[in-house]
Amino acid sequence: MIGVVSRRASTIELTPEERSTLDTWSRGRSIAARLVQRAQIIRLAAQGILSQDIAEQLGVSRPTVQLWRQRFLALRLAGLEKDAPRPGRVPRIPPETVRSVVEATLHDKPPDATHWSTRTMAKAQGLSEASVRRIWKQHNLKPHLSKTFKLSRDRRFVEKLRDVVGLYLNPPEKALVLCVDEKCQIQALDRTQPGLPMKPGRCGTFTHDYKRHGTTTLFAALNVLDGKVIGDCMPRHRHQEFIRFLKRIDQETPSGLNLHIIVDNYSAHKHAAVRAWLKRHPRFHMHFIPTSSSWLNLVERWFAFLTQKRIRRGSFQNVSALIEAIYDHIDNSNQKPHIFVWTASVDHIMNKIAKCKEALDALH
Numbered sequence: 001m002i003g004v005v006s007r008r009a010s011t012i013e014l015t016p017e018e019r020s021t022l023d024t025w026s027r028g029r030s031i032a033a034r035l036v037q038r039a040q041i042i043r044l045a046a047q048g049i050l051s052q053d054i055a056e057q058l059g060v061s062r063p064t065v066q067l068w069r070q071r072f073l074a075l076r077l078a079g080l081e082k083d084a085p086r087p088g089r090v091p092r093i094p095p096e097t098v099r100s101v102v103e104a105t106l107h108d109k110p111p112d113a114t115h116w117s118t119r120t121m122a123k124a125q126g127l128s129e130a131s132v133r134r135i136w137k138q139h140n141l142k143p144h145l146s147k148t149f150k151l152s153r154d155r156r157f158v159e160k161l162r163d164v165v166g167l168y169l170n171p172p173e174k175a176l177v178l179c180v181d182e183k184c185q186i187q188a189l190d191r192t193q194p195g196l197p198m199k200p201g202r203c204g205t206f207t208h209d210y211k212r213h214g215t216t217t218l219f220a221a222l223n224v225l226d227g228k229v230i231g232d233c234m235p236r237h238r239h240q241e242f243i244r245f246l247k248r249i250d251q252e253t254p255s256g257l258n259l260h261i262i263v264d265n266y267s268a269h270k271h272a273a274v275r276a277w278l279k280r281h282p283r284f285h286m287h288f289i290p291t292s293s294s295w296l297n298l299v300e301r302w303f304a305f306l307t308q309k310r311i312r313r314g315s316f317q318n319v320s321a322l323i324e325a326i327y328d329h330i331d332n333s334n335q336k337p338h339i340f341v342w343t344a345s346v347d348h349i350m351n352k353i354a355k356c357k358e359a360l361d362a363l364h
Helices: 016-027 033-046 051-058 062-075 077-081 095-107 118-125 129-138 157-169 239-252 272-280 299-311 319-335 346-363
Strands: 175-191 210-223 229-234 258-263 284-288
Touching: 016 033, 016 077, 033 051, 033 062, 033 077, 051 062, 062 077, 095 118, 095 129, 118 129, 157 258, 157 284, 157 346, 175 239, 175 299, 175 319, 210 239, 210 299, 210 319, 229 239, 229 319, 239 258, 239 272, 299 319
Parallel strands: 175 258, 258 284
Antiparallel strands: 175 210, 210 229
C-alpha cells in the first residue's frame, strides 16, 4: 500500500494568555496593520479553519497564511511581532577589497600626502568615492581627523597627580581648595566691520580681520567646593602681580580656613618673593600640578567657558571694554556658579597613560 502524505496543516492550540493577547491585537486600532493581520490568521487557524478559507476571508495568499502558522508554531507570539531576518542583497564589493581599503587606511599613506582622502583612496583601490566613504563609516575610520596629545615628563608626575586628585576627590576639612591660574595676553580685538546678525537659514557672521587695542591678563581662582571665581585683571603677569592676587584671595576668603592652592609650574609661582610671602601666611598651601598637565587644573575648564561665551565673538574697542566684559562674566557666573566635579581616579588616569605609552612604544 502506497503511503499518502497529509497536506493538512498542523493544529494550533492556544493558551488562555495567548488567546487574550491575539484578541487584543486583532481588534487593536493603534497596532501595526501587519500585526493585526497576523493575529487574525492565528485566531482563525486555532478555530480549525483551513488555510485556503483563511486566505479568502482575509484577502491574503495561502502561502502567507502557511508562513505565519509555521512561525507561530515555532516561536509562538514572539514570532508574530517581528519579521525574520532577511539575507539582503549580495555585496557588490568583495570582502577582500574591503579589507584592502581598511589595511591601506590604517597602515599606508599616499605618496604625496600625509593621509588619505576618499578620492585618493578610491583612485588607489579602483573604487568609487562613495564606496570608500561607506567602508570608512562602517569601520569608524576618520583619516581626515587628528588630535594632539602631550605626555608629561615630570619625574614627580605620579606624586603630584596623587596630591592634586586627592584634593579633588577627598578635600580636607576646614579648608578651601582653589584652582589658580592666569589667562595671559587676552586681546582686545575690534572687528573692522560690523557683523551680520543671525537669521533663519544663516548664522551670525563677523570679519576675519581685526584691530588690536592691547591686552590684559586675568588672574582667576576657582573654588572647587561651590564653583565661584575670584578674578582680577592686570596688565602684566609677573611675581608681583601674583602676590597681589594672593593678597586678594586672602581678603575674600574666610580667615579661619586653610587655603590649598592648585597652580602650574610657571616661574612667577615659585619666585623667592612669593615663597617669602607664603611663609608669612601659613594658611596658604601650594600644590603644583605636573609639567605639561594643564588639564589637571579645573580653572582651565572655566577659562574655556569664558572664551566661548564672552570673548571669542566679542568686539572690544579698548582694553577697558574687555576688562569690563570679563568682570561682568565673572559676576554673572558667580550668581549661578557651575560646579566642576572631578571624577577620574589616579588609577584610571595611570591606566590610560600606560595604554598611550604602550601604543607609542609599539610604533618605535
